[in-house]
Amino acid sequence: MANVNTTNSTDKDQTRDGVPGEDRRGHEHSRQETYDVVVLGAGPVGENVADRASRTGLSVAIVEAELAGGECSYWACMPSKALLRPGAVAAAARDVPGVSAPSIDGAAVLAHRDEVVHDWDDSGQADWIESTGITLVRGFGRIVAPRTVEVEATAVSRVEDDASSASGDSASNGSPSNGSPSNGSPSNESSADGAPRTLVARRAVVVATGSVPRLPDVPGLLRAAPWGSREATSVETVPASLVVVGGGVVAVEMADAFAALGSHVTLLARSGLLGAMESFAGEQVAESLRGAGVDVVLGASPSRVDRTDGRVRVAYDGPDGGAVVEADEILVATGRVPRTTDLGLEAAGLPADALEDLPRGLGVDATGLVRGVDGDWLYASGDVLGSIATTHQGKYQARVCGDAIAARFGTDEREGVAAWGGSVPAAGTDPEPWTRYASTADGPAKTQVVFTRHQVAAVGLTAAQAREEGLDVRVVDVDLAGVAGGYLMGPSYGGTARIVVDEARHVIVGATFAGPEVAEMLHAATVAVVGEVPLERLWHAVPAYPTVSEAWLRLLEGYGL
Numbered sequence: 001m002a003n004v005n006t007t008n009s010t011d012k013d014q015t016r017d018g019v020p021g022e023d024r025r026g027h028e029h030s031r032q033e034t035y036d037v038v039v040l041g042a043g044p045v046g047e048n049v050a051d052r053a054s055r056t057g058l059s060v061a062i063v064e065a066e067l068a069g070g071e072c073s074y075w076a077c078m079p080s081k082a083l084l085r086p087g088a089v090a091a092a093a094r095d096v097p098g099v100s101a102p103s104i105d106g107a108a109v110l111a112h113r114d115e116v117v118h119d120w121d122d123s124g125q126a127d128w129i130e131s132t133g134i135t136l137v138r139g140f141g142r143i144v145a146p147r148t149v150e151v152e153a154t155a156v157s158r159v160e161d162d163a164s165s166a167s168g169d170s171a172s173n174g175s176p177s178n179g180s181p182s183n184g185s186p187s188n189e190s191s192a193d194g195a196p197r198t199l200v201a202r203r204a205v206v207v208a209t210g211s212v213p214r215l216p217d218v219p220g221l222l223r224a225a226p227w228g229s230r231e232a233t234s235v236e237t238v239p240a241s242l243v244v245v246g247g248g249v250v251a252v253e254m255a256d257a258f259a260a261l262g263s264h265v266t267l268l269a270r271s272g273l274l275g276a277m278e279s280f281a282g283e284q285v286a287e288s289l290r291g292a293g294v295d296v297v298l299g300a301s302p303s304r305v306d307r308t309d310g311r312v313r314v315a316y317d318g319p320d321g322g323a324v325v326e327a328d329e330i331l332v333a334t335g336r337v338p339r340t341t342d343l344g345l346e347a348a349g350l351p352a353d354a355l356e357d358l359p360r361g362l363g364v365d366a367t368g369l370v371r372g373v374d375g376d377w378l379y380a381s382g383d384v385l386g387s388i389a390t391t392h393q394g395k396y397q398a399r400v401c402g403d404a405i406a407a408r409f410g411t412d413e414r415e416g417v418a419a420w421g422g423s424v425p426a427a428g429t430d431p432e433p434w435t436r437y438a439s440t441a442d443g444p445a446k447t448q449v450v451f452t453r454h455q456v457a458a459v460g461l462t463a464a465q466a467r468e469e470g471l472d473v474r475v476v477d478v479d480l481a482g483v484a485g486g487y488l489m490g491p492s493y494g495g496t497a498r499i500v501v502d503e504a505r506h507v508i509v510g511a512t513f514a515g516p517e518v519a520e521m522l523h524a525a526t527v528a529v530v531g532e533v534p535l536e537r538l539w540h541a542v543p544a545y546p547t548v549s550e551a552w553l554r555l556l557e558g559y560g561l
């Protein structure tokens, strides 16, 4: 068991701040180092927390078991979008009169994907981390006592084991997480002799360990070597045929990408597509996928999977009594679960109900502080919370969490921070919504874009969700084909824009856009929702002619303004 260094606050103990020390007390082979903050997981969320927390003079270590930059950079957001873009561009070009038929070179697309993920080499990310003064510790971290993390060198296999079955998923992205991916050949291994390192956090430990795919319990599935999203996004040879199981974001995006790359894709969804969004979104994406040659089977649940002679056979119950579909590969995209196992959270002093809830994620307040832990030293952000699983919302939580830690424990003045938002609330005190240290937007203003060629971009509540919350809402829809900017995109351009208006306040509480290239329409709606801009004021925001954004004019006219 690691020796817990109980030094507090500003003590400069045997190990210098943030610098690996020579202290070997208590553990036979363990090195003990003391930092103010230890972050578990260097995905986009962990990196952002670490960056923010370090800005008021706190020493910060970040522990990463695989690649700095996380799932998003190497196996999720970035490679998936690199695989999706060619199909969308080709479809858009096909719709413009006078443009010769575009073709897709699969090998070139995969080569570009390799560039986007920096050949799974995270040295750029590692360099960025080190350049900020944060210490990157390579290895698998586990909480062994309050404020104490032990880091084991055998990191890569442990996280893969955790993802088990289908595969682990992770991704990276932008600023902190914008650089290059890594390759799991650590530059900062947990210790030269392979012995665990013990990291003591004087102030806070932040769990940002992400999520892993969830596999349904279907007979024969595991033996059929199914793909998870990692296998799909890192594919080296495009299969001639692919069965995709699931109707969520991963399923529709990957079905679209592989269809564009030349696979014959069958998508089996147990209900409609994109069930968490407005129903027209899933219906239009299904139609678009069918147009791209995908066999979309709705109401289909796999009952048995077999692989023989390299071919996968998937029997499913569904329309007309079900059927069997055959393909070269099967991708399972049936959701993700927070990565909370084997993190030693039992040693963290979580209350019994929180321990029971761990498979569903860690419960935090609006600053990211885990509820019910003595001493208020445990924080969490991102996919591991089990609430929202997108990089941008995770990074938003991370900015709030990192800033709250920096403000609660830091010593240096942080330029710019005092200028807005006031003082940080005491640990355990809920901050006021929409104030500096509250991740309020996670509820009423969360955003998501689905990057299929017929995109879906949504913010806030669907009409059904708003009604469930007891709001008196009015819904306005506009056909994007009727907007001059839409017509100019191409004769077959079409889609839908919807706003959900809270009639009591005359503000938009939700908006959804479905159609080619609508992603960039989203932020205007997000600003309207977060700003609670009254419709009568929004009326003065004049969209330029002839852009697809003129849909806003039609939406307000549809409302009666």
Ligand SMILES: Cc1cc2nc3c(=O)[nH]c(=O)nc-3n(C[C@H](O)[C@H](O)[C@H](O)COP(=O)(O)OP(=O)(O)OC[C@H]3O[C@@H](n4cnc5c(N)ncnc54)[C@H](O)[C@@H]3O)c2cc1C
Binding pocket: 040, 041, 042, 043, 044, 045, 046, 063, 064, 065, 066, 067, 068, 069, 070, 071, 072, 075, 076, 077, 078, 080, 081, 139, 140, 141, 142, 159, 169, 170, 171, 172, 208, 209, 210, 211, 229, 233, 250, 339, 342, 343, 381, 382, 383, 384, 388, 389, 390, 391, 392, 393, 394
């Ligand atoms: C196919 C796919 C496509 C996606 N596309 C998008 C998109 O376009 N846009 C979007 O916003 N979101 C997208 N997402 C979601 C996005 O990838 C996640 O929301 C995001 O990666 C979450 O970031 P995170 O830092 O919480 O977790 P992760 O990115 O999973 O990072 C967690 C990190 O912690 C490390 N780790 C775990 N346990 C330990 C441990 N014990 N010790 C040390 N390190 C540990 C892992 O190795 C990993 O690097 C996509 C997801 C998938 C699967």
Ligand SMILES: NC(=O)c1ccc[n+]([C@@H]2O[C@H](COP(=O)([O-])OP(=O)(O)OC[C@H]3O[C@@H](n4cnc5c(N)ncnc54)[C@H](O)[C@@H]3O)[C@@H](O)[C@H]2O)c1
Binding pocket: 216, 217, 245, 246, 247, 248, 249, 250, 251, 253, 269, 270, 271, 274, 275, 301, 302, 333, 334, 335, 336, 388, 389, 390, 448, 449, 450, 451
């Ligand atoms: N563009 C993006 O922002 C993006 C892209 C990909 C993934 N992500 C994130 O990654 C997360 C995971 O994506 P996902 O698509 O795996 O999950 P999801 O929750 O979006 O969809 C899961 C799908 O699997 C189905 N399903 C669940 N259990 C099943 C079972 N036992 N049998 C058959 N079907 C079953 C559900 O009905 C649903 O259609 C999401 O939270 C998403 O936000 C985001």
